[in-house]
Amino acid sequence: MNVVTQAPKPAFPFILLDASGQPSLIAQKCTACGATYADSERVACGRCGGRADVLETFLPATEGTLHSAVIVRRGFPGVDVPFISAVVDLDGGPTIKGTLRNTAGFEPDHAAPGQRVRVRFDDALGRKDKAGGSYIAHYFEPIPA
């Protein structure tokens, strides 16, 4: 039996895998108005309307501040709970959403806005597409004070 091993793919358009499979975040910034977007292929700027030629790609910081989070205790069937759903303002932008992991627990304090977090990359919880391909996703982890 032939086992076809495929290289993992990025789970989201704001994750970039280089030739060696090394992950980083990728984002777009409007050079006209400064707006940032967790995207890599925008058509135009949603803030000022500037066309694609004013949008430039940049590699955002992998540290940021937790803007808001909730502790999810009832999810869709097949999704393990609890987990912390988090909105993070990356230093210098943009804002991205993701799951906050490696917290000491699942109490409100562990999801408190204002805490510093960093972005880690990891396999997307073992989930695979129909072709058996695996994916690399981003996770937030607390930065110890």
Add this chain to the structure above:
Amino acid sequence: MSDIYIVGIHMIDFGRHPNRTPGQLGAQAALEALDEADITIKDVQAVFSGSNYTTMIGQKILQQIGQTGVQIINLVNACSTGASAVRMAYTAIRAGEFDTVLCVGVEQMTGLGMLGGAVPGSIPTEGILGSATMPAVFGESGVEYAARTGATQADFAQVAVKNHYNATMNPKAFLRKETPLDMVLEAETIAWPLTKLMCSVNVDGAAAAVVMSEEQVKRRGLMDRAIRIRGSAMASAPWQERDPIMHDVNGPTRLAAQKAYAMAGVDPRDIDLVELHDCFASVELQHYENLSLCGEGEGVKLIRDGSTELTGSIPVNASGGLLSKGHPIAATGIANMYEIALHLRGQAGERQIRGAKIGMTHVVGLGTSAAVHILEKA
């Protein structure tokens, strides 16, 4: 400029209607609204109808109550769908093309489960991209509000206590049971800080309104039941740095409210009661501020001092709100207007706000679309 009026309005009992089709639910609401306006389907010149889960809902309704061949436009505008229908009737009559328009919002939602979820892609993203469930999305908005204002989970829970109490006096509400504070806080946590009793329920429902020009209202002698639409405004989300990663329900509500106040020529202090979009308990406090019912950061004070209770200075969600009525997405916008109409006509029974002259309705759907109407007894 002559005014535009609601002359017939109705909501069916919200809840479980498994043996009725969406077309039948809409037909039931439409017929009641037509009867109240003392007209028949033959007098209706255009229909604006909406549903998020049933296509071509207006045609399905007219197949039940009379296929007159009139123009039907079906709307899908999330939780603002029903209010969008009234807004479109208002502008169409204002344009002078019609004088009698029927608006209907219908949803059959029993069994849909928790709403939200990420768009289908290569792999399911729930639990990786945080959570896209509605309780999580609105919970995150509530936590943001709490961080800014000092609101606590108990403040959010108090909204559910208030609205559930109001609903004990509303026979059309799905949930008619008082829920003391500890019961709300101890209910199953869905997405902290939101417990199950702080989330609105998916139900089946329909609501309808007949909107008419002033000339037609006078000609038919309907001024005794007429509700004047003094303000009618909608807005989408203005650019904001975190939207749509974090859906913004505040910005569009603020824009729509400002436009509606200006159009009506009234001040927030002139509003006697409000039916606003409490799809989750926390967001009611946000909307106190978004609708200028209080100053910035003062929403918490309004719930703590009882100002928005039935006996307070600005009662909010006398009907029991979405938290109690249930939230059949496209019907909610017109159902909110139905509640205001009851109070303005003095027909709200036990929960009647005495002497109510001007009321405000608000809905906001993720995506985002907000609608605000200011209604007055003619």
